[in-house]
Amino acid sequence: MKKISRRHFGGGLALGAGALAMPSLAFGARPKVVVVGGGAGGATAARYIAKDSKGAIDVTLVEASKQYYTCFFSNLYLGGFRDYGSIGHGYDGLSNNHGVNVVHGWASSVDNAGKTLNLASGAKISYDKLVLSPGIDLKYESLPGYSAEAQTKMPHAWKSGTQVQALKHQVMNMREGGTFVMVPPPNPYRCPPGPYERVSMIAHQFKQTNPTAKIIILDPKAKFSKQGLFMAGWEQHYPGMIEWIDPDTHGGILNINADTMEIETDLDTFKADAACVVPAQRAGSIAMSAGVNDGDWCPIVPATMASKADPNIHVLGDASIAASMPKSGFSANSQAKVAANAIRGELTGSRVFEPRFANTCWSLVATDDGIKVGANYSAGDEKIDVVDKFVSQTGESADVRKTTYEESLGWYAGITSDMFS
Secondary structure: OOOOOHHHHOOOEEEOHHHHOOOOEOOOOOOEEEEEOOOOOHHHHHHHHHHHHOOOOEEEEEOOOOOEEOOOOHHHHHOOOOOHHHHEEOOHHHHHHHOOEEEOOOEEEEEOOOOEEEEOOOOEEEOOEEEEOOOEEEEHHHOOOOOOOHHHOOOOOOOOOOHHHHHHHHHHOOOOOOEEEEEOOOOOOEOOOHHHHHHHHHHHHHHHHOOOOEEEEEOOOOOOOOHHHHHHHHHHHOOOOEEEEOHHHHOOEEEEEOOOOEEEEOOOEEEOOEEEEOOEEEEOHHHHHOOOOEOOEEEEEOOOOEEOOOOOEEEOHHHEEOOOOOEOHHHHHHHHHHHHHHHHHHHHOOOOOOOEEEEEEEEEEEOOEEEEEEEEEEEOOOOEEEEEEEEOOOOOOHHHHHHHHHHHHHHHHHHHHHHHO
């Protein structure tokens, strides 16, 4: 297996509060691209458009957070394999190295006809092309009793931010022999293997500090990504600790009471000492405001990631309907490069290459026990199609699993450099 390194991904002016107070933001007569969202899709798109256009395009990145904490690898923080600071990244590289105008603010709405992005501050930014990579919003109402308020006691930790720290605090301070309950989301959702890697990492912590603890998974799905691999790993590393309960068995979640830490199903009422509850998801709200959604997600033109509703808007990553591609950081990064190439071509007449996409989702089950699933893709007329795919196999040697884990470390270093340097 080929080890992925930083070089695998190789192939300014930051606006302050005073600038945001102005009624409009103008950056010259060059074609203007505005990117909303500073994650794997948005940061990559902003960097590649600015870098490869060599100053011919004015690029502005709008992101509320000054420090971005990646959702991918946050599970390794929960498992004790990373410290929290190691998953945090800033935007100075984009502004200093590539001249991206970085605006830290909330994008509130889009004037499609006027080609203007409106910020919550009252500022307005005009664009020739708008790239939306807003990630997900959570549908709290999809779980009876769950709410934005309940997330403080039963955190989802499924978006960039500090909730994962709160979840780790609960895990590390759970009573001896207590019960941790995981409620994964229904399809489709960000990072298909994520809930099960999270369970693995929490089990890894419990094995060291609370070996009589139990983990219960109340899943709304009858099957999940890399199921056989995860279950074999749980049996090997954490025998008797993890119980996965499918919807046919538990019958569905009837109510969640964060005050009593109880989750009621048709089967039973489960009392949790700590819990991670992840509701259903949809595209970030700015995509809804821009009118580029069809239901919860946003249809795109496969070859360019342009919205099917507005050709001047491109939608990347979790928010998009990318057919066979999962909602993952790798997918968003790959889609961003395709969109960046298409946007440069349209605005400057530069060469547009045939679009190609890729994704790999790595998961860590235990120390040096890494597994993966992935594929390469091409742009069909109506959807993004799978070209070939691969997945780890049960019964692989310890050396293969260790190599897979080390490959994921190289990928993380590479993609974060690709996003932020």
